[in-house]
Amino acid sequence: MTRSALLTHQTSAHYADTLHEVVERLAARVASVAAPFSGRPRDALARLVADVDLDDAPVGEARALREIDAMFVENAVWFHHPAYAAHLNCPVAVAAVAAEAVLAAVNTSVDTYDQSTVATFMERRLVGWTARRIGFDGGDGVFTSGGTQSNLHALFLAREHALAVHGSGVLTGAERASLQQRLLVVATQGSHFSVQKSALLLGLGEDAVVTVPTDGDGRMDPAALTMTLDVIARTDRIPMAVVATAGTTDRGCLDPLDAVADACDAVGAWLHVDAAYGCGLLVSPTRRHLLAGIERARSVTVDFHKSFFQPVSSSALVVRDPADLARTGWHAAYLNPDDAEEPNLVDTSLQTTRRFDALKLWVTLRALGADGVGALFDRVLDLAADVHRVVDADPDLRLLARTDLSTVLFRYQPSGTSDAEADRLVPEVRAALLASGRAMVAKTVLDGRPCLKLTLLNPDATLDDVRGVLELVKTEGSAHRRRPVEVAR
Structure with missing residues (x-):
């Protein structure tokens, strides 16, 4: 690699010229996008990528960036x-x-102060701001790659807390393994799949995730939770954590956080609230009350790259007690010695x-204000x-569930269409729309x-826009419904 290929003070003009060209080309793409996807077949996209010889002679920056425009940008999914x-x-x-362009160019790493300086204080300020919005006065936290990592981190803290509370001093390997089982x-069944995945990664038993029944709208049933916690106690198991969801992925519903917190407090269980989807309610001018009780959690997941309209990645784990985060600590002499x-x-x-993903949220809050971001989230909920x-x-569509947030669960099922036929049409309609782009x-x-399922997170989309999508669903559904079924020979 030649020296001029890197961003240095000697290449600042080249950097500016290159980025300006890329931005102008990308802006033109954004302005001209006529559909969310090109509709190019999967095998054609695979060939497009396979045909590039990454060991071939270099083609230069200009050609490489034009190649990316034709390969990736042209076939990207436009949210x-x-x-x-x-x-x-x-x-x-x-x-x-x-x-995002600023943080990529500067390339700050916020793991240690001597690599990030002021960025450290900016992230901590944003974490403190988020904690106060939740209701954690004096809370703490850390930015993460996404909700999956935030949930894993929260359950790791809950596991270490449970081992400390129920263990007897310093545990041997065998004692720790026995207690951990x-x-x-x-x-609930509506909880994010990362709950089960985290249990696996944390080395818990195969039956470690216990499912609590829900009400008719998919929310955790507090009475069933109390009964479940009572059964756990009588079988000599330990409720390491209860995971409540503030915005389930499918239904977009919120568990009754206050009632769930009551049940957790009664047995001393760690309450984690996965608000990856619903965290936009923290700044909603009209719906903040839907998160009542979230301040009683011990830890909360927030995904700014969902309902705060941030580029991926921008997420955080926030805890009520800063001492809980100390359980993550690990010190290396060359990086973060314990006496630093x-x-x-x-x-x-x-x-x-x-x-330094926090920079994106910092700039957004300064540019739009918290109420401005919340108003955008309110628009998608409306x-x-x-x-x-x-x-x-x-009459041709069937609504299947209500929501607290911005999902719509439905089927194409005109009068006279059997459930079995409607079942068959679901994947066919989705695939046909994807193939068309x-x-x-x-x-x-x-x-x-x-x-x-529709997941509405575009504040600029209108009801007519969504009506257009529904009409496409009906058109494809009708076409596939009329298609004769081949008889096996």
């Missing part, structure tokens, strides 16, 4: 397009995108080298409420039956 309504992906704040995590006077964020993180009414009134919806399973 800002109003016909994208599949997963928990959002269009991003322009201020945050600009901040008694630990249970209590959640400097504030080293690696002391409380599962990661070492870590991007849109979802309108879409629910539209779907419920459409015209719209993107997700599919999931609710109460044992497949269904289509």
Whole structure:
């Protein structure tokens, strides 16, 4: 690699020229996007990538960037397009995108103070701000790569707390292993899959995640939780943590946090609230009350790259008691010795080298204000409420569940269509829309039956935009419904 290929003071002009060209080309793409996806077939995309010889002679920056434009940008999924309504992906704040360019160019790593200096204080300030929004006066936390890591980190802290409380002093390996097999995590079927994955990674028993029944809207049943915790106590197991969800992935519903906290307090169980999706309510001017009781949790997951409209990645784990984070501590003489006077964020993180993702949120809050971000989230929640009414009134569509946030679960099922036929149509409709690139919806399973899912996180999308997506669903559903079924020979 030649010296001129790196960003240094000698290449600052080259850096500016290159970035300006890329930004202009990308801006033109954003302005001209006509569909959320190109619709290019999967095998064609695979060939497009396989045909590039990464061991071939270099082609130079200009050609390499044009190649990326044709290969990646042209075939990317565009979350800002109003016909994208599949997963928990959002269009991003322009201020945050600009901040992303800054942090990439500076390349700060916030693991130690001597690599990040002022960035350390900025992240800590944002963590403190988030903690106060939750209701954790004096709380602490750390930025993470996403909700999965935040949930893993929270359950790690809960595990270490449980071992300390129920163990007798310093545990031997055998004692620790034996006690650990008694630990249970209590959640609902609507909890994020990372709860089960975390239990596996933390070395808990195969039956370590206990499922609590929910009410008709998919929320944790507090009475069932109390009964579950009582059974756990009578079987000599330990409720290491109860995971409540403030915004389930499929239904977008919020568990009754105050009632769940009552049940946890009665037995001294660690309450973790996964608010990866619903954290936007922390700044909502109209719906903050939906998170009542979150301040009683011991730890909370927030995903700013969902409902704060941040580029991936931007997430955090926030704890009520800063002492809990000390359980993550690990000191290395060359990096963060235990006698260091400097504030080293690696002391409380599962990661070492870590991007300064907090910068994006900092700039967004300064540019738009917390109320401004909250108003954007309110817009998608208002849109979802309108879409629910539209779907419920459409004779060809069947609304399957209500939501507290911005998901819509439904099926194409005109009068006279059997459940079995509607089941068959769900994946076919989704696949047809993806193949065309015209719209993107997700599919999931609710109460044992497949269904289509809209996840609305675009504040600029209108009801007419979503009506257009629903019309495409109906068109594809009708076409596949009329298609004759081949008889096996």
